[in-house]
Amino acid sequence: KEGEPVIKFADVKQHNCIEKGIWVTYRDGVYDITKFVQNHPGGLERILKAASGQIDPFWAMYAQHNVASVKEILGEHRIGHLSEDEYKNLPPPFDPYQTDPKRDPALVIQAAKPFNAECPLSQLEKQEYLTPNPKFFVRNHLPVPTGDLVDPKKYALEIVPGEDEKPVRLTMADLQDEKRFKRRKVCAIVQCSGNRREDQNSVAQVEGLTWYTGAISCAEWEGVALRDVLEYVGVPSDLGMKSELEGEDEQLHLQMEGMDRPKVGEWRDTKGFYGASIPLAWAQDPRRDVILTFKMNGEPLPADHGAPLRCLVPGVAGARSVKWLSKLIVASEESQSHWQQNDYKAFNNSITWETADFTSLPAIQDMPVNSAISAPAAKSLVQLNAEGCVEMKGWAWSGGGRGIARVEVSADGHTWTEAELQRPEGQSLTRTWAWTLWKANIPVPPELQKPGKALTLMVKAVDANYNVQPESIESVWNIRGVLCNGWHKVHVTIQP
Numbered sequence: 001k002e003g004e005p006v007i008k009f010a011d012v013k014q015h016n017c018i019e020k021g022i023w024v025t026y027r028d029g030v031y032d033i034t035k036f037v038q039n040h041p042g043g044l045e046r047i048l049k050a051a052s053g054q055i056d057p058f059w060a061m062y063a064q065h066n067v068a069s070v071k072e073i074l075g076e077h078r079i080g081h082l083s084e085d086e087y088k089n090l091p092p093p094f095d096p097y098q099t100d101p102k103r104d105p106a107l108v109i110q111a112a113k114p115f116n117a118e119c120p121l122s123q124l125e126k127q128e129y130l131t132p133n134p135k136f137f138v139r140n141h142l143p144v145p146t147g148d149l150v151d152p153k154k155y156a157l158e159i160v161p162g163e164d165e166k167p168v169r170l171t172m173a174d175l176q177d178e179k180r181f182k183r184r185k186v187c188a189i190v191q192c193s194g195n196r197r198e199d200q201n202s203v204a205q206v207e208g209l210t211w212y213t214g215a216i217s218c219a220e221w222e223g224v225a226l227r228d229v230l231e232y233v234g235v236p237s238d239l240g241m242k243s244e245l246e247g248e249d250e251q252l253h254l255q256m257e258g259m260d261r262p263k264v265g266e267w268r269d270t271k272g273f274y275g276a277s278i279p280l281a282w283a284q285d286p287r288r289d290v291i292l293t294f295k296m297n298g299e300p301l302p303a304d305h306g307a308p309l310r311c312l313v314p315g316v317a318g319a320r321s322v323k324w325l326s327k328l329i330v331a332s333e334e335s336q337s338h339w340q341q342n343d344y345k346a347f348n349n350s351i352t353w354e355t356a357d358f359t360s361l362p363a364i365q366d367m368p369v370n371s372a373i374s375a376p377a378a379k380s381l382v383q384l385n386a387e388g389c390v391e392m393k394g395w396a397w398s399g400g401g402r403g404i405a406r407v408e409v410s411a412d413g414h415t416w417t418e419a420e421l422q423r424p425e426g427q428s429l430t431r432t433w434a435w436t437l438w439k440a441n442i443p444v445p446p447e448l449q450k451p452g453k454a455l456t457l458m459v460k461a462v463d464a465n466y467n468v469q470p471e472s473i474e475s476v477w478n479i480r481g482v483l484c485n486g487w488h489k490v491h492v493t494i495q496p
């Protein structure tokens with residue numbers, strides 16, 4: 001800051017077009033982004049909305065800016081700063097999150113705007129099969145949509161059954177008409193691909209929310225089968241499968257768009273919606289149980305979880321279960337959204353932000369086997385029972401419908417004890433969407449059975465296809481901190 005000019009906010013406001021130059025402020029810094037705007041990855045139109053004013057509210061919404069590399073780019077264009085007085089007296093930037101719903105104070109907040117919070121350990125520790133709605137983790141990229149858009153009486157889902165085909169609109173009444181669509185219930189977890197990212201941070205800092213083990217929760221979702229709805233609007237039920245048999249280039253996809261869009265003041269970004277896609281074959285496969293859901297644990301779908309309608313895709317990365325669903329499109333390409341193309345991909349651990357080529361890897365879909373310890377909590381004091389054991393509890397889960405074959409715990413990393421499993425009722429090991437909860441009494445080696453001794457407790461799970469969790473976190477480390485599934489460990493101390 002020293003030696004840098006002090007610039008008046010009124011001056012910044014004057015610089016609002018390419019001819020006069022485009023200036024913006026971020027916090028108290030002033031930046032001349034005239035040269036940069038032409039190359040803005042999000043397009044010229046969007047960045048011009050921020051011209052000659054504070055970019056803080058825009059960056060608050062477009063989460064892709066919250067990475068060090070973007071802040072560095074901005075730094076290169078710095079030309080000065082606002083005086084301390086003027087910065088202090090600027091009206092607070094518009095807060096697009098002011099209309100977000102109230103949340104349960106027990107949720108562990110990782111970011112307030114957009115709202116991101118994990119299921120509290122105290123809830124995971126209870127080992128309730130279904131996570132109560134207020135305790136279900138929340139992962140939002142944008143403000144929760146409000147108003148007519150999400151009013152169930154005015155809501156309509158738009159479906160484009162194929163390229164060059166006319167869109168069909170279905171209201172909530174249409175979707176809930178039991179004569180038209182059979183009701184379905186699916187018990188499934190939603191897990192963010194960034195769950196357990198904290199463990200990757202302990203190897204080296206990664207970009208993303210610092211999730212511990214609670215970016216996962218389980219609910220019973222009720223709604224209608226996506227395949228029934230697609231068939232109803234004229235998509236042949238074997239279209240997706242046939243397209244896959246033709247080969248990769250012919251594969252069809254089901255694109256989903258959310259109603260959550262960036263907004264600043266009166267302006268709404270019409271293109272910046274949250275979007276994702278899955279292969280059409282999965283959307284139509286009765287074994288994959290993809291549903292359009294409007295009820296969660298027997299209650300109307302809460303605002304944070306996508307009311308009035310969400311596409312729930314079991315077995316895959318949470319990112320594909322699009323909330324506040326506005327549109328479904330049968331298309332020859334994947335969703336072109338940022339979250340399908342340039343995020344949620346796991347690189348090898350020597351790839352940096354400079355060398356990352358997002359086109360080189362597939363979007364994360366089916367998730368790998370994972371597990372975590374919910375009790376005892378990390379850094380806690382533990383008591384040994386009469387047999388010299390510590391009681392451990394936790395969850396295990398694998399993607400693609402693969403159930404959990406086995407969960408093992410250890411206090412030394414060499415000898416493993418099998419945990420007792422509470423498997424989801426009525427789900428086969430080849431079509432399991434819910435988690436497997438587990439409990440174990442882990443024997444503590446005699447030399448460690450002393451008050452004040454430090455213990456490392458660990459868990460690994462094996463899924464029905466015998467996929468196992470890797471030992472090291474380092475081996476799966478990646479810049480985005482996704483798919484962290486190395487053995488989960490907690491360090492505890494024996495009660496003095």
Ligand code: MTE
Pocket residue numbers: 136137138139140141142190191192193257258259260274304305306317318319320321322323324325
């Ligand atoms: N859908 C929309 N429309 N907007 C979002 O921000 N986040 C996705 C997915 N669906 C998201 C979305 C991500 S990354 C995850 S992990 C899950 O929703 C989280 O679901 P939950 O908030 O119900 O736990």
Ligand code: MO
Pocket residue numbers: 139191192193194318319
């Ligand atoms: Mo996610």
